[in-house]
Amino acid sequence: GAVVSQHPSWVICKSGTSVKIECRSLDFQATTMFWYRQFPKQSLMLMATSNEGSKATYEQGVEKDKFLINHASLTLSTLTVTSAHPEDSSFYICSATETATYEQYFGPGTRLTVT
């Protein structure tokens, strides 16, 4: 079956630094990838929709200058948390929609801790 990977699976960084998270569709092409954020025991929150070759569409309240999304190819999207602060600590999940079937597959998530 289709697989979506995320790297890294967890990361600890210092306040003020930037962190890049990769989301890859390993065996299918994904025209659309979604980025989510999840706080402990809370529901998933959509941050942005990423379409290959175009600018990401951010949800209301999500700072696009802080959460930079790049979707340069049909198999890779990246989320960069710039100038991270402790309140950015969270679980970030991506999902990818297969171009041919419109099936959506979730990545395993990346846990970010900002100290």
Add this chain to the structure above:
Amino acid sequence: GQQVMQIPQYQHVQEGEDFTTYCNSSTTLSNIQWYKQRPGGHPVFLIQLVKSGEVKKQKRLTFQFGEAKKNSSLHITATQTTDVGTYFCAGIDNYGQNFVFGPGTRLSVLP
């Protein structure tokens, strides 16, 4: 690691028929969430279950959390064409650290 499975993978029903999807976790969960994704859209949060044996209803949807907190079900009574989509469950482990999605059940409703 924690695994969450869902069955069936696909379900085709005639409008008016009932539908049930089952979610099973390899480990005991702290809570479980259900999402619905319409074709072309993103998953939308439906509900969260926390207590063992909990049953919650939203109109024609009934959600149940198993006594052992390892499984859950979503039942739709008298399906409508607006119910079409993929239903995902997501399990959260007891430490609140792992958040794992099931593969989803895709529901088709024939008018």
